[in-house]
Amino acid sequence: MDIATLSGQVFGYIPLGDIVLYFTPFNLFLFGGALLFTLLIALSNTETQVEARFGSLEDREVKVDIGEFKIRRFLAIVCGLATAGAMITGDLFNFTLFAALIGIVNLGLVAAVKMVDVLDSAFQYGIIAMISSLPLFGGAAIVLATTGTLSILELANSTVTPMVTFGSMLLLMGIAGETGVAPFYATKAEMFRTPGSPFLVIIHLSSLLVIVRAIEILLIINKPF
Amino acid sequence: MNLMANILLNVLIAFLVGSVLLGLYRKVVARVQSRPGPPIIQYLLHLLKFYIKESSFPKTAAMPFYIGIASILMVIWISAVIVGPVTQGSLLIIFGIYAIHKIVEHNAGSSSGSPYGKLSCVRAVYSAAAEVPLFAVLVIIYLKTGSMGISDIINYQAVNGPLLYAIPLAAAMYLVLIISKAQYTPFSITKGKDIVSGYETEHFGLLRGYLMISESIMWYMLLWIFLTVFLGPISPIAYIIGMVGITVGIAFISATSPLLNPNHSVILQIIFAIIGIVGSILMLNVL
Numbered sequence: 001m002d003i004a005t006l007s008g009q010v011f012g013y014i015p016l017g018d019i020v021l022y023f024t025p026f027n028l029f030l031f032g033g034a035l036l037f038t039l040l041i042a043l044s045n046t047e048t049q050v051e052a053r054f055g056s057l058e059d060r061e062v063k064v065d066i067g068e069f070k071i072r073r074f075l076a077i078v079c080g081l082a083t084a085g086a087m088i089t090g091d092l093f094n095f096t097l098f099a100a101l102i103g104i105v106n107l108g109l110v111a112a113v114k115m116v117d118v119l120d121s122a123f124q125y126g127i128i129a130m131i132s133s134l135p136l137f138g139g140a141a142i143v144l145a146t147t148g149t150l151s152i153l154e155l156a157n158s159t160v161t162p163m164v165t166f167g168s169m170l171l172l173m174g175i176a177g178e179t180g181v182a183p184f185y186a187t188k189a190e191m192f193r194t195p196g197s198p199f200l201v202i203i204h205l206s207s208l209l210v211i212v213r214a215i216e217i218l219l220i221i222n223k224p225f
Numbered sequence: 226m227n228l229m230a231n232i233l234l235n236v237l238i239a240f241l242v243g244s245v246l247l248g249l250y251r252k253v254v255a256r257v258q259s260r261p262g263p264p265i266i267q268y269l270l271h272l273l274k275f276y277i278k279e280s281s282f283p284k285t286a287a288m289p290f291y292i293g294i295a296s297i298l299m300v301i302w303i304s305a306v307i308v309g310p311v312t313q314g315s316l317l318i319i320f321g322i323y324a325i326h327k328i329v330e331h332n333a334g335s336s337s338g339s340p341y342g343k344l345s346c347v348r349a350v351y352s353a354a355a356e357v358p359l360f361a362v363l364v365i366i367y368l369k370t371g372s373m374g375i376s377d378i379i380n381y382q383a384v385n386g387p388l389l390y391a392i393p394l395a396a397a398m399y400l401v402l403i404i405s406k407a408q409y410t411p412f413s414i415t416k417g418k419d420i421v422s423g424y425e426t427e428h429f430g431l432l433r434g435y436l437m438i439s440e441s442i443m444w445y446m447l448l449w450i451f452l453t454v455f456l457g458p459i460s461p462i463a464y465i466i467g468m469v470g471i472t473v474g475i476a477f478i479s480a481t482s483p484l485l486n487p488n489h490s491v492i493l494q495i496i497f498a499i500i501g502i503v504g505s506i507l508m509l510n511v512l
Contacts (some may be wrong), residue, residue: 005372005373006317006367006372006373007315007318008314024315025314025315025318026315026317026318026321029304029318029321029322030321033301033321037297037328040290040293040294043289044288044289044293045287045288046287047285047286047287047290047291047336047337048284048285048338049285049340049343050285050338050339050340051340061285193343197287197290197332198287198290198336200331200332201290201294201328201332204327204331204332204350205325205328208325208328209321209324211360212317212320212321215317215363216317219364219367
């Protein structure tokens with residue numbers, strides 16, 4: 001199993017003890033994309049959402065107040081950096097840590113909105129994210145226990161056993177729950193109705209990019225060839 | 226050929242061919258509906274017009290996010306041309322590009338403050354669930370060919386014949402994805418007529434030009450990937466014939482079918498995905 005057949009030519013490595021970062025066009029593109037969006041979020045204001053007022057012809061303007069803006073921007077930047085980290089890491093445990101951090105800050109981003117429906121959504125998402133931390137870390141632990149390593153480069157050369165496949169399935173379940181993608185996406189869907197476009201982008205970005213990276217990692221670990 | 230010249234040439238081809246195909250698409254839809262329709266180069270003219278129009282920005286927009294997000298769309302599809310026809314890199318990167326496209330589609334709508342854009346944004350999030358087929362198509366191609374590299378997939382088909390015959394359901398799932406990106410088809414809920422132009426409603430002048438140029442390159446790239454990944458090494462003439470054929474076919478679907486509401490659209494795509502995934506896995510095991 002060759003990483004290059006999945007992600008493109010390996011440009012280089014940075015060995016940090018037993019954690020070795022490797023750079024492919026795929027990792028670099030997603031890492032750069034996540035950082036670009038994070039920078040844009042850090043520099044941006046929020047939009048004013050214009051809504052129709054019920055029973056009259058006037059509009060209603062919904063804005064994000066300054067206190068909420070500050071905390072949501074901070075959480076969005078942390079989420080962006082965690083996403084960038086998950087894109088570039090060469091260690092399975094670090095990947096799960098970044099995924100868990102993304103789950104926590106996404107939950108904060110949803111919960112910072114002072115609306116009952118959104119808080120209900122945050123509550124449901126929080127429960128899913130907490131439950132998902134068990135398969136997330138459990139999956140990585142099973143892979144470690146079976147193969148003796150968490151380095152993705154080493155895992156690319158290790159033997160696939162049923163326990164590794166089982167650990168990978170747990171890992172995928174954990175990632176799906178932490179990032180709130182389908183079938184859990186409904187738990188945070190309410191969030192997208194609120195103003196604060198630059199903060200909403202990072203919720204969506206982190207979910208999709210982490211899933212894309214997870215596919216790469218799981219194919220590397222399980223080596224169908 | 227020099228790499229930079231190769232990139233410029235391919236981006237220019239993608240832009241021009243994509244624009245003409247989208248013009249052809251509108252023409253075919255109009256003729257099927259017994260209307261004269263616009264000239265085939267109308268999309269191109271329309272696009273160029275926006276580059277010389279005054280740019281204005283809604284006072285409710287999230288700046289500079291509103292401008293940045295439209296510019297990012299153009300950058301990512303130019304990147305797709307580099308990864309695809311120029312370097313024939315990994316399909317996974319193309320999928321990453323598509324994921325970022327979804328995010329841009331979502332936030333171009335919500336960043337303006339317009340309710341139409343916002344509805345398009347909510348639909349973009351909602352429809353992400355229906356893009357499971359794309360994940361599945363990638364994995365099925367990988368399971369069949371043993372590589373995500375486009376050049377490896379082309380070589381595999383040169384030896385073993387087109388993947389279209391080996392994994393037809395995966396090809397069908399990818400075709401559903403292309404249909405969802407075409408205008409006014411049953412699955413194009415993010416730009417349904419009920420929400421004006423969806424996420425593009427509040428983009429004017431140069432920014433609209435960026436969005437339109439991105440869409441033309443995106444259309445070319447979606448068709449290029451289909452033809453390359455499922456038909457293998459084919460000549461430029463075959464690419465042109467294939468792109469025109471698929472565009473005309475989807476235009477017929479668009480002209481003769483209703484616009485589905487978001488719930489029906491997403492559920493229908495998920496049903497197609499389940500049939501495609503289960504069917505493809507069975508075929509992989511049997512063949």
